[in-house]
Amino acid sequence: MQQRYNFAFFDEASKREIRRAVLKGVCIPGYQVPFASREMPIGRGWGTGGLQITLSLIGRDDVLKVIDQGADDSVNAVNIKKLVCDTTDVDVTDDTARATLIQSRHRIPEQPLTSKQILVLQVPTPEPLRSFEPSEAATRVLHAEADYTGAWLELFDQIVAYDTTVTGADHPVMVNGRYVMAPSPIPRFDNLKLDQAENLTLFGAGREKKIYAVPPHTSVRPLDFEDYPFVRERFEGVRCALCGAEGVFFDELEDEATGEVRYQCNDTAFCAARRAQQREGDAAPDGAALGPAPDAALDSAPEDAPGEEPGEEAGAREVV
Amino acid sequence: MTGEPSWASLREEALHRHQRNFRRVLDACAYPGTVVRLEVDARPQARAAAPAMLGEALFEAVSLLVDQATTFCVVDAAYAEATSFIAGETHARPCDAPDADFLVVTSRACSNVARRAVLGARAGDLLAPERGASVIVDCEYVRSFGQSLVRRSALAGARSSKPPADLCRVEVRGPGVDGANRFVVDRVDWALARAERADEFPCGIDVLLVDRDGFAVMVPRTSALALADGKAA
Numbered sequence: 001m002q003q004r005y006n007f008a009f010f011d012e013a014s015k016r017e018i019r020r021a022v023l024k025g026v027c028i029p030g031y032q033v034p035f036a037s038r039e040m041p042i043g044r045g046w047g048t049g050g051l052q053i054t055l056s057l058i059g060r061d062d063v064l065k066v067i068d069q070g071a072d073d074s075v076n077a078v079n080i081k082k083l084v085c086d087t088t089d090v091d092v093t094d095d096t097a098r099a100t101l102i103q104s105r106h107r108i109p110e111q112p113l114t115s116k117q118i119l120v121l122q123v124p125t126p127e128p129l130r131s132f133e134p135s136e137a138a139t140r141v142l143h144a145e146a147d148y149t150g151a152w153l154e155l156f157d158q159i160v161a162y163d164t165t166v167t168g169a170d171h172p173v174m175v176n177g178r179y180v181m182a183p184s185p186i187p188r189f190d191n192l193k194l195d196q197a198e199n200l201t202l203f204g205a206g207r208e209k210k211i212y213a214v215p216p217h218t219s220v221r222p223l224d225f226e227d228y229p230f231v232r233e234r235f236e237g238v239r240c241a242l243c244g245a246e247g248v249f250f251d252e253l254e255d256e257a258t259g260e261v262r263y264q265c266n267d268t269a270f271c272a273a274r275r276a277q278q279r280e281g282d283a284a285p286d287g288a289a290l291g292p293a294p295d296a297a298l299d300s301a302p303e304d305a306p307g308e309e310p311g312e313e314a315g316a317r318e319v320v
Numbered sequence: 321m322t323g324e325p326s327w328a329s330l331r332e333e334a335l336h337r338h339q340r341n342f343r344r345v346l347d348a349c350a351y352p353g354t355v356v357r358l359e360v361d362a363r364p365q366a367r368a369a370a371p372a373m374l375g376e377a378l379f380e381a382v383s384l385l386v387d388q389a390t391t392f393c394v395v396d397a398a399y400a401e402a403t404s405f406i407a408g409e410t411h412a413r414p415c416d417a418p419d420a421d422f423l424v425v426t427s428r429a430c431s432n433v434a435r436r437a438v439l440g441a442r443a444g445d446l447l448a449p450e451r452g453a454s455v456i457v458d459c460e461y462v463r464s465f466g467q468s469l470v471r472r473s474a475l476a477g478a479r480s481s482k483p484p485a486d487l488c489r490v491e492v493r494g495p496g497v498d499g500a501n502r503f504v505v506d507r508v509d510w511a512l513a514r515a516e517r518a519d520e521f522p523c524g525i526d527v528l529l530v531d532r533d534g535f536a537v538m539v540p541r542t543s544a545l546a547l548a549d550g551k552a553a
């Protein structure tokens with residue numbers, strides 16, 4: 001550890017300010033809490049929001065995992081791990097199950113997270129209304145009034161033009177029946193993992209100076225229409241060329257020489273763990289060993305349960 | 321040379337204690353109604369410096385979050401000493417309850433005083449709901465309703481108070497809760513005042529209850545509460 005810095009790089013006042021924003025974010029699920037995003041030794045847009053949350057949370061007992069687009073060893077992930085390790089000396093791991101703190105860019109790990117883990121997502125554009133409303137002051141009013149007409153219209157326009165929504169990633173979600181939230185550019189495949197998750201998920205946008213959160217066991221529903229329900233990416237009949245997994249999110253790779261297309265697990269740690277298990281000779285049947293089996297129920301958003309209209313959840317019981 | 325720890329090592333120790341305690345409070349906030357346990361500065365000097373009405377655990381919770389960028393208000397019949405101590409230790413600015421980012425309700429504050437303060441606490445507004453106050457309440461006794469609900473951050477084997485005779489069971493539902501979480505607490509003035517406020521989400525107050533043994537539970541504004549054991553149902 002480089003002792004020239006305070007533990008976890010930040011001074012304690014900076015950590016406290018970020019911690020206060022994190023707590024308010026958890027108390028108001030989906031709401032973007034402004035915070036004083038600090039200058040970092042990495043450029044804005046390279047994960048400074050997530051990194052600031054990680055540094056304000058991390059302690060000596062933590063085990064850190066950092067992933068970038070599903071990979072533990074990409075440039076962004078390696079450099080973030082290096083900075084955190086240099087200033088904290090914490091253990092790092094590629095093993096999702098062993099990690100207590102997971103910082104991620106654009107993916108939620110395939111292995112379901114537990115209540116003992118916190119997921120920190122890096123967010124480039126936290127404002128789901130930005131594409132049609134450039135003014136921050138105006139979007140704050142829209143959120144205050146829960147006026148999400150623009151978000152719905154945007155999806156409607158896509159359906160009119162393409163007969164489907166074309167949000168490849170960052171498909172907007174409704175959190176706890178109140179706030180429309182950008183889930184960061186995770187693929188649609190991952191959107192439903194946020195709904196009623198066991199773990200706390202925190203979102204940090206350093207450039208835009210916003211922190212927000214999805215607490216565990218919280219309703220997170222992708223915006224969709226009754227006749228055009230939300231559908232995640234489909235990989236029917238696709239298997240990982242390396243580990244044989246099915247029902248996970250894949251990278252599509254094309255051999256430039258032969259034109260042959262093959263697929264590999266996007267979550268490299270998940271794939272590597274499966275292959276290691278297979279090498280040890282006790283691999284479970286394909287697609288079921290370590291990760292989630294293909295889950296048809298996750299292919300589309302769950303039907304709204306009766307009585308889950310906005311506001312009803314908090315008012316269902318006698319409130320004291 | 322004496323065996324006294326150096327200033328640097330005390331500072332380092334406090335830094336890590338605050339980190340661990342923050343994670344416990346974050347756990348309590350993410351899983352409302354579950355009880356965590358905060359570590360306190362066990363040095364006799366630390367205890368001796370604080371006014372009697374500020375419990376060690378209460379001050380630990382305050383110092384986790386309150387600093388020069390925030391305002392606070394001590395709710396106590398004799399608040400001057402505690403206010404002066406917190407302002408001196410944290411450099412936060414004391415103010416009236418309706419303007420405070422943090423309300424610190426001491427265990428000596430009677431139900432009426434606590435109720436009035438909680439009723440007057442800032443709720444934030446639709447444009448800035450995060451400005452809703454955080455209310456830190458000093459209790460005599462906070463425990464989970466059944467040990468199975470104590471989360472991983474609870475510490476085993478430390479001293480523990482005898483439960484007061486008049487305990488109320490609180491049931492928590494809402495985001496962060498799978499079904500219902502239950503805890504017991506000796507005072508519910510904060511809960512009755514919270515209900516009386518009838519804040520409309522996203523505005524509201526977030527309540528952190530801390531007892532003398534360091535047990536803490538959080539009730540964010542999203543939580544729906546039901547009281548049992550005769551107080552309310």
